[in-house]
Every structure is written in C-alpha cells, then in structure tokens.
Amino acid sequence: MTAPAGVLPDTAPADGTAPSGTRSPLRQVLRRWGFWFLLFLLLAGMVVLQLVRSAGDTRGLSPGNAAPDGAKAVAEVLRAQGVQVLVPQSLEEAGGLLAGREPATLLLHDADGYLQPAQLELLEDKAARLVLVEPSLPQLRALAPGVLPAGLVPGDGGPLPADCSVPGPAAASAISRGGLAYRADSLCFTFDTPADPAGAYATTGGGSTVVLGAGHVLSNGRITEQGNAALALHTLGSTARLIWYQPSADDVQLTEQPREPLSLLPAWVHPVSLWLLGTGVLAMLWRGRRLGPLVTEPLPVVVPAAETAQGRARLYQQSKAVARAAANLRAGTLARLAAHLRLGPGADAAAVVHATAAALGTAAGSLPSGQPGAAGPSGPSARYSPPQLEHLLLTYTPGTEAQLAAWARDLLALEKEVIRR
Amino acid sequence: MALTGRFILLALAGIIPLLLFPSGTTALWWLLLLAAVVAADLLLAASPRKMLAHRTLPGSVRLGEDCTGRLELINSGTRTLRARIRDGWQPSAGAADPVQQLLIPAGERRFMYVRLRPQRRGDLRAHHATIRSFGPLGMAARQRTLPLPGALRVLPEFRAKRHLPSKLRKLRELDGKAAVQIRGAGTEFDSLRDYVRGDDVRSIDWRATARRQAVVVRTWRPERDRRVVIVLDTSRTSAARIDDEPRLDTGIEAALLLAVLAERGGDRVDFLAFDRRVRARVKSSDKSNMLNQLVTAMAPLEPELIETDWSQLPAQVQAVASHRSLLVLLTALDSGAAEEGLLPVLAQLASRHMVLVASVRDPHLDELRQARATASETFRAAAAERALLERAAVSAAIRQLGAEVVDATPHELPPALADKYIQLKAAGRL
Incomplete structure (x- = not known):
C-alpha cells in the first residue's frame, strides 16, 4: 500500500476496463x-x-414470382409433375421453342398488350395447345376468332360451377369468381347476363385453343380456392412442355423513326446558344469579382436584459406555479402600496391594508364583497370595503390561471386607484 | 484580373457573326479576338504594384459626428492609372463613398477622401485598399489589394452633455444659494460681499457690517478638492442591452457627466474600468484635459464575458485614492451577481469611503409588470415583480451597509447620478 489514497480511484478500474485516462484507439x-x-x-x-x-x-402471373399475384406455385407443381416449364424472354425465343418437335402448350399472357396483331399471327397454329390468359380483343381476333370479350365476371355470388363437359373444367367442377368473361360457342363457368350468357373459360378450334378469363386461378394467392388448382393443372399440364410466355416492352415493334426535332431548327441555334452560355459564364466572372476581400465586423454581444425575467415566466407557466406567481404579484403590490402610503420598510401587510382602506376613504357598508374577479372596479367611482380589500390583498389565493389573471388585474386596478388619489 | 461590362458586351456582340456564319470557326475567331483584347488591355494597364498608398486619419471622432479619412496614392509607374479604388473599412465605420474612380498620371499623386460616419464606439479598423487598374480599352483590369491598416478611435457620444448646464447651475447655487463666480482657493468660507435683496439674513456677517457702512454677507462655498473615484463595471452584466443600449454605454454616459460636473465643482476625479483586471484608468493628477483623457480611455471599452472579481476592488481603489473619497460604482443590481460579489466587499468599502452604487433600471420590466391581460402575461408580470423585488432587496441591503443607491432608467441615470452627487455635496457628505 504505497500508493496514496487519492490515486486509488484512478488505478482501480484499470484492471477491468480500459484505462480512464487514455481512450482506446478503436474508440477514438x-x-x-x-x-x-x-x-x-x-x-x-x-x-x-x-x-x-x-x-x-x-x-403478375409470372412463373418466377412468389408473391400472391405471381404464379410460381402452379409452375413449380407442374415441374414436379414432369412438365417442362419454359419461360422465353422474347417473341423470337418463344417462336424458337415452339418450333421444337415435341408438342407444347403455349401460355400467352399479355395484359399490357405489347404484341401487335402481326406479331400475334406469328404464334398462330404453332402450338399444339394455346392458352390465352385474359386476352384482349386484338389477341382474340388474331388467335381465337369466334371468342368475344364480355366484360368482367361479377364479383358477387358463390363460386362459378363448371356447367360443361370439357375435361379440365369438369374436373374442377367450380372455381372462385373473378377475372374477365367471354362469349363463344363453347363456354364453361357461365353466368347469366342481360344479353347472352358469358363464361370465364372458352374453347375454340376443337379444344386446342383455350381462353382462360379467370386468370386468378393461376395466382399463388388464390390457387387453393375451390377447384382453381384442378383447372390450372388440367389446362396447362396436358402436354410435356409448357411455354409460359409473357411479352415485355422489349417485344414492342419499333415503327418508323420519328423525325429528329432538333433538325428542324435553323443552323445558328446551336452555336448561338452555346455562345450565350459562355457569355453567361463570363458575366458571372464579371459580376462575381469582388473589389478586394471582405472586411469583417467584430459584432458585440447582444443580451436583452429582461431575458431572465422572461425565462422565469416561462418556467412558472410550464410548471403552473400559480401560487408562486400570486405571491410575487401580492408582494410587489404590497411593497409599492407601502412605499406610496409612506409606511416605511417595516410595515406589515395588515398595516398596508389598513392604510390603503384609509387612503381610499372607504366607508363601512359600501358594496358587499364578492369574488375578486366579479368585484373588479368598473370605474373611478368603484369602492373597496375593508373586508373586500383584505380579501383582495391578503387572503385570496387563485387556484387556476384564469383566476390568477383576473385577480392580478384587480390588484393592478386597486394600485392605480390608490396611487391616483 | 477582372473583366468589365464592356467586355461582356463585346462577347455578346459575337452573336452577330455567329448568326451570319453559323460555324465553329466563327466562334473560334471571335474567341481569339476576345482573348487578344483582354491580353492587350491587361498589358497596357498601369501596374497596381507600382502604386504607393498612405492613409491619414483623424486621431479620434465623437460618435455621431462625421470625419474624413484621406488616402494618398502615388503612381510610381510610367503609365497613367485609371482605377477604381476601394478603401476597406469595416461596415460600422459608415464609409459613405468607399469606392471611387481615380485617374493618376504617371509619377503624380492624388488624394482620395472617404467620408466616415461611425456607427459604433470603439476602435474601428480599415485593413486594406484595393486598386483595380483598367486598361485603355476598358475591357479588363488588373487588381491588387494593398495591406493598409488604419484605426479610427470613436469616442463615446456623451449625449448627457445637455444636462451639464443645468447641473452646473445647481452646483453653483450651492455657493451661498446664489450664482456667484467660483474663484480662488479656499476652505468652506469663501468671501464677503454686499448684501443684496434675497440673501439669507442669517448669512449676514455682523462684524464686517459693523466695520463698513453697508450690510455685508458671508458667502459659502461647498467643500472643494474632494476625491471622486468612478468605477465602471465592464463584466458580463454590462453587456445587457436596456432600451437598445448596452449597460456599459449608459454607464459611460453617466460617468462622463459626473466626472465633468465633479471637476467643475473643484473635486478630483479618478476613473477606473474594471472587471477582473483594470481595463482603463484615468488619474486626477494628470494635468491635461480630463474629459479628453476620459473619453479616450473609455472609447475602446467592451463588455467582457466574465464575472467581476469584486474582492480586488478595495485594493484597486486604495491604489487610486488612499483618502476618504466618493466611490461611485456603476454596475448592475441583478440579484445573484451582486449578492455574492458586491455586498461582502461593500461593507469594507463603505467604512472607508462614501459609496454610491449606480445601476441602470430596465423600464421593460415595468411594462411587463403592468401587462396582465392573459395568463402568459400574468406569469410574465409575476416574474417581472420577482425581479424588481429582488432588485429592491439588493438595494435595501446596500443601503443598510451605509451606501447610497441610484437606480434609474438609461435616459435618467446620468442626471440622477449628477443630482445625487450635488445632493451629497450640499449635505457635506463627501
């Protein structure tokens, strides 16, 4: 124990933690x-x-999308069942896949209508089986003549019954409502409309072309409802190969090049605008060059003197110190009244009240005393009775902020009344 | 280097050939032309490096008065200088025309006069002068900044001077209650003179009357050659701004009025500006013009953001005035600062000297006190009451220690302090 006691607090934590004097380099x-x-x-x-x-x-309905609106589930199930699911990225690739010898099912889902009729015709009669998911009128005209769009499938009502003998829908027996409706000679999942009946599933071309209006039966989110799964698997899994083609913006055929708008401008526009730009830079240099460095002004400190009082007021208000504020106001008024009535520094509060009453010349039995807020002087002729004065100056303690403000105004009025006389 | 508006116009004019022959070659040719013009102008401009400058300033100027700074420029080169010259004054120097055009032929000398109207007390500085020398074409200019330091001492305004005549009259009236000439040295008895109507009959000197045929009265004069030590507090409390004037400046006004009055009253005045060390000191023993010395000493005073070390004050006062004197402390009566620092020392000082504490009262507090329309205002009024009460408590404590207190708003403080001095002098308490 050679170390003096004062060193101990410094050395004690050195064994456990980093030394308190120098921080570790990592921390620095x-x-x-x-x-x-x-x-x-x-x-x-x-x-x-x-x-x-x-x-x-x-x-949506992409075989790689695992979100509720994707169709990864059905694609994976089909793969597990031995169906080869191919996803071409362009029209050329799809055409190439279709040219293969094995029979294939082509699923075409072009909700944004990227493909032009001419491009759609390239797909015609290539596939052993064609499934159009929620096709639009141009797609129907090109690929499934005889099928017409019939609006939306109404959302209310129970599941749609199959109502036909086509193997797929018959196996599903019923699907959940949703998607688009079509009219054709061979319809399944029909419902009544004011015109002819429409259905969510239509076939043409002897069953080789399927128009699937109820695209949602393929979606991850709804495939488990009703017979959706059965319909999806039957519709898509009938051949060994499934080509799942969703056209993208890359397939949009470029039309003829528009005319370059800049080529319409006269020849001098380019050089002149560049020149103006350069002149603008020069003008900036002209205006921006200062005539000598800036001169600093050592500014004085500015301290508003009443700042402390304001800060104290905010403290009072935040803590709702009504009683303390009232005590301050009362003390101030009493001190000023005592000084005005020449009572000397030692005068107690009762003496001040007495002297105030005398100064005001109040006769006993004038106005009855009431609440200070209500009994505020209404004019120079207002009188204060001694009990009322005592109440106002000594005994009354406001409870709320509103009472405090009203009482403070009464105090001030009384003070002015006394000092005026 | 600097460009001119004329050069920009020339560059803009390049649009015309570009309109006629829109090609890169045209632009290149015009660019070459511009470059040639700039190069020629820069080469032909008088070199600002060959300029010699010298600054002449008045020694000091009172705040609120104009003065003129003179810049002497000598062209020692061989070309005529066409220049725009800027005198680098700090903004509060209030330079009216700091940028001027000058033409100085080779080897000649010109003066540039800059009118200054300082807006702040203290030492105002100019750091440099910048010369922008234009070429003969007026397209480009060479620019150089010469370091040319200069300082102008701006003295306090002494607005309270207007109170001086009335206070001096009051002081003279102390002499036998009549306006008489102050002459010669003497003690309390001044001289004898003939009785005139209105003189106090009690002052008739019957012996002298008996020797002469006319009635003779004695005239009295107040005590002379008393010492007045004015201590100005320059600590952080003096930075507080009351009625848009720092407390320090109000203190300076009051100190000046009191010093001039006391000097005319035949007393010896010492001045001390003090916080933790002495910032300025003027001794009564110096023979030259006291007012001049005072304002020069007061001019550079600034509020220091530290607390006053009042415990040093007795020693400092002792060093200035070893005899009993009127000690005027121009400080703040804020509770806290005063209670802890000033009050303990005051007892010791009051036993040796007549102590007068003068402080600026914030009229804003009285306004706050009277506004009680809403709850917030009432709380503010309560806080103002508290501040005023604490102030009153400090004043009472000071009075109890045997010192006097003058507590007045900024405009009233100098005359109030002067009145207090006259009152103390009349009562013979100096």
Missing part, C-alpha cells in the same frame, strides 16, 4: 469517423436493398 477512431461510417452503412444498406428488390420478379 470510432469517435472521429463514426458519423461517416454510419452514413456509409446507411447508403450501402439502401443500395443493397435496391439491388435485392430489383432482382426479384414482380410481374
């Missing part, structure tokens, strides 16, 4: 670069998130 580095490190982490996180998000397939 963190302290200096912590903000930038955090900022970097945040940015990197955002970038990674964006990459992850954009990598996913978000198209």
Whole structure:
C-alpha cells in the first residue's frame, strides 16, 4: 500500500476496463469517423436493398414470382409433375421453342398488350395447345376468332360451377369468381347476363385453343380456392412442355423513326446558344469579382436584459406555479402600496391594508364583497370595503390561471386607484 | 484580373457573326479576338504594384459626428492609372463613398477622401485598399489589394452633455444659494460681499457690517478638492442591452457627466474600468484635459464575458485614492451577481469611503409588470415583480451597509447620478 489514497480511484478500474485516462484507439477512431461510417452503412444498406428488390420478379402471373399475384406455385407443381416449364424472354425465343418437335402448350399472357396483331399471327397454329390468359380483343381476333370479350365476371355470388363437359373444367367442377368473361360457342363457368350468357373459360378450334378469363386461378394467392388448382393443372399440364410466355416492352415493334426535332431548327441555334452560355459564364466572372476581400465586423454581444425575467415566466407557466406567481404579484403590490402610503420598510401587510382602506376613504357598508374577479372596479367611482380589500390583498389565493389573471388585474386596478388619489 | 461590362458586351456582340456564319470557326475567331483584347488591355494597364498608398486619419471622432479619412496614392509607374479604388473599412465605420474612380498620371499623386460616419464606439479598423487598374480599352483590369491598416478611435457620444448646464447651475447655487463666480482657493468660507435683496439674513456677517457702512454677507462655498473615484463595471452584466443600449454605454454616459460636473465643482476625479483586471484608468493628477483623457480611455471599452472579481476592488481603489473619497460604482443590481460579489466587499468599502452604487433600471420590466391581460402575461408580470423585488432587496441591503443607491432608467441615470452627487455635496457628505 504505497500508493496514496487519492490515486486509488484512478488505478482501480484499470484492471477491468480500459484505462480512464487514455481512450482506446478503436474508440477514438470510432469517435472521429463514426458519423461517416454510419452514413456509409446507411447508403450501402439502401443500395443493397435496391439491388435485392430489383432482382426479384414482380410481374403478375409470372412463373418466377412468389408473391400472391405471381404464379410460381402452379409452375413449380407442374415441374414436379414432369412438365417442362419454359419461360422465353422474347417473341423470337418463344417462336424458337415452339418450333421444337415435341408438342407444347403455349401460355400467352399479355395484359399490357405489347404484341401487335402481326406479331400475334406469328404464334398462330404453332402450338399444339394455346392458352390465352385474359386476352384482349386484338389477341382474340388474331388467335381465337369466334371468342368475344364480355366484360368482367361479377364479383358477387358463390363460386362459378363448371356447367360443361370439357375435361379440365369438369374436373374442377367450380372455381372462385373473378377475372374477365367471354362469349363463344363453347363456354364453361357461365353466368347469366342481360344479353347472352358469358363464361370465364372458352374453347375454340376443337379444344386446342383455350381462353382462360379467370386468370386468378393461376395466382399463388388464390390457387387453393375451390377447384382453381384442378383447372390450372388440367389446362396447362396436358402436354410435356409448357411455354409460359409473357411479352415485355422489349417485344414492342419499333415503327418508323420519328423525325429528329432538333433538325428542324435553323443552323445558328446551336452555336448561338452555346455562345450565350459562355457569355453567361463570363458575366458571372464579371459580376462575381469582388473589389478586394471582405472586411469583417467584430459584432458585440447582444443580451436583452429582461431575458431572465422572461425565462422565469416561462418556467412558472410550464410548471403552473400559480401560487408562486400570486405571491410575487401580492408582494410587489404590497411593497409599492407601502412605499406610496409612506409606511416605511417595516410595515406589515395588515398595516398596508389598513392604510390603503384609509387612503381610499372607504366607508363601512359600501358594496358587499364578492369574488375578486366579479368585484373588479368598473370605474373611478368603484369602492373597496375593508373586508373586500383584505380579501383582495391578503387572503385570496387563485387556484387556476384564469383566476390568477383576473385577480392580478384587480390588484393592478386597486394600485392605480390608490396611487391616483 | 477582372473583366468589365464592356467586355461582356463585346462577347455578346459575337452573336452577330455567329448568326451570319453559323460555324465553329466563327466562334473560334471571335474567341481569339476576345482573348487578344483582354491580353492587350491587361498589358497596357498601369501596374497596381507600382502604386504607393498612405492613409491619414483623424486621431479620434465623437460618435455621431462625421470625419474624413484621406488616402494618398502615388503612381510610381510610367503609365497613367485609371482605377477604381476601394478603401476597406469595416461596415460600422459608415464609409459613405468607399469606392471611387481615380485617374493618376504617371509619377503624380492624388488624394482620395472617404467620408466616415461611425456607427459604433470603439476602435474601428480599415485593413486594406484595393486598386483595380483598367486598361485603355476598358475591357479588363488588373487588381491588387494593398495591406493598409488604419484605426479610427470613436469616442463615446456623451449625449448627457445637455444636462451639464443645468447641473452646473445647481452646483453653483450651492455657493451661498446664489450664482456667484467660483474663484480662488479656499476652505468652506469663501468671501464677503454686499448684501443684496434675497440673501439669507442669517448669512449676514455682523462684524464686517459693523466695520463698513453697508450690510455685508458671508458667502459659502461647498467643500472643494474632494476625491471622486468612478468605477465602471465592464463584466458580463454590462453587456445587457436596456432600451437598445448596452449597460456599459449608459454607464459611460453617466460617468462622463459626473466626472465633468465633479471637476467643475473643484473635486478630483479618478476613473477606473474594471472587471477582473483594470481595463482603463484615468488619474486626477494628470494635468491635461480630463474629459479628453476620459473619453479616450473609455472609447475602446467592451463588455467582457466574465464575472467581476469584486474582492480586488478595495485594493484597486486604495491604489487610486488612499483618502476618504466618493466611490461611485456603476454596475448592475441583478440579484445573484451582486449578492455574492458586491455586498461582502461593500461593507469594507463603505467604512472607508462614501459609496454610491449606480445601476441602470430596465423600464421593460415595468411594462411587463403592468401587462396582465392573459395568463402568459400574468406569469410574465409575476416574474417581472420577482425581479424588481429582488432588485429592491439588493438595494435595501446596500443601503443598510451605509451606501447610497441610484437606480434609474438609461435616459435618467446620468442626471440622477449628477443630482445625487450635488445632493451629497450640499449635505457635506463627501
């Protein structure tokens, strides 16, 4: 025990934690670069998130999309059953796949209508079986003549019964409502409309072309409802190969090149606008060149003197110190009245009240005393009776802020009344 | 280097050939022309490096008065200088025309006069002068900044001067209650003179009357050659702004009025500006013009953001005035600062000297006190009451220690302090 007692607190924590005198270098580095490190982490996180998000397939009824509106479930089940599910990315690729020798089912889902009629005709009669999911009128005209769109399937009512003997729908027996309706000679899942009956499933061409209006039966979210799964698997799984083709913006056929709008301008526009730009830069240099460096002004400190009083007032208000504020106001008024009535510094409050009553010349039995708020003087002729004065100056303690304000005004009025006389 | 508006116009004019022959070659030719013009102008401009400058300033100026700074520029080169010249004053110097056009032939000298109307007390500084020398074409200019330091001492305004005549009259009236000339040295008895109507009959000197045929009265004069020590507090409390004037400036006004009055009253005045150390000091023993010395000493005073070390004050006062004197402390009566620092020292000082504490009262507090329309205002009024009560308590404590207190608003403080001095002098308490 050679160390003096005063050193002990310094040396004691040295064995357990870092020495208190010098911070560890890591902490110093963190302290200096912590903000930038955090900022970097945040940015990197955002970038990674964006990459992850954009990598996913978000198209509706896409065989790679695992979201409720995707169709990964049915595609995976078909794969598990030995069906080869192929996903071409372009029209050419789809055409190439269709040219294969094995019979294939082509699923065409073009909700955005990217393909032109001419492009649609390229797909005609290539596939052993063609499934059009929620097709539009141009697609129907090109690929399934005889089928007409009939609007939406009404959402109310129970599941749609199959009502036909086509093998797929018959196996499903009923599907949940939704999707688009069509009219054709051979309809399934029909419902009554004011015109002819319409259905969510139509076949033409001897059953080789299927128009599936109820696209939702393929979606991950709803495939388990009713007989949706049976209908989906029957419709898509009848051949060994399934070509799941969803056209994208890349398939849009470019029409003739529009005319370059800039080529319509006269020849001098380019050089002159560049020249004006350059002149603008020169003008900035002209105006921006200062005539000598700036001269600093050593500014004085500005301290508003009543700042402390204002701060104290806010403290009073925040803590609702009504009693304390009232005590201050009362003390101030009593002190001023005592000084005005020449009572000397030692006068007690009762003496001040007495002297005030005398100064006001109040006769006993004037106005009866009431609440101070109500008994405020209404004019110079207002009188204060001694009990009322005592109440106002000594005994009354306001409970709320409103009472405090009213009482404070009465005090001030009384003070003015006394000092005027 | 700097460009001019004329050069920009020339560059804009390049649009015309571009309209006629829209091609890159045209632009290139015009660019070459521009470059040639700029190069020629820069080469032909008089070199601002060959300029010699010298600044002449008045020693000091009173706040609120105009003065003129003179810049002497000598062209030692061989070309005529066409220049725009800027005198680099700080903004509060109030330079009316700091930028002027000048033409100085080779080897000649010109003066540039800059009118200054300072807006702040203290030492105002100019750091440099900048010369922008234009070429003969007026397209481009060479620019150089010459370091040319200068300082102008701006003295306090002494607005309270207007109170001086009335206070001096009051002071003279102390002499036998009549306006008489102050002459010669003497003790309390001044001289004898003939009785005139209105003189107090009690002052008739019957012996002298008996020797002469006319009635003679004695005239009295107040005590002379008393010492007045004015201590100005320059600590953080003096930075507080009351009625748009720092407490320090109000203190300076009051100190000036009191010093001039006391000097005319035949007393010796010492001045001390003090917080933790002495910031300025003027001794009564110096023979030259006291007012001039005072304002020069007061001009550079600034509020320091530290607490006053009142415990040093007795030693400082002792060093200035070893005899009993009137000690005027111009400070703040804020509770806290005063209670802890000033009051303990005051007892010691009051036993040796006549102590007068003068402080600026904030009229804003009285306004706050009277506004009670809403709850917030009432709380503010309560806080103002508390501040005023604490102030009154400090004043009472000071009075109890045997010192006097003058507590007045900024405009009233100088005359109130002067009145107090006259009153103390009349009562013979100096």
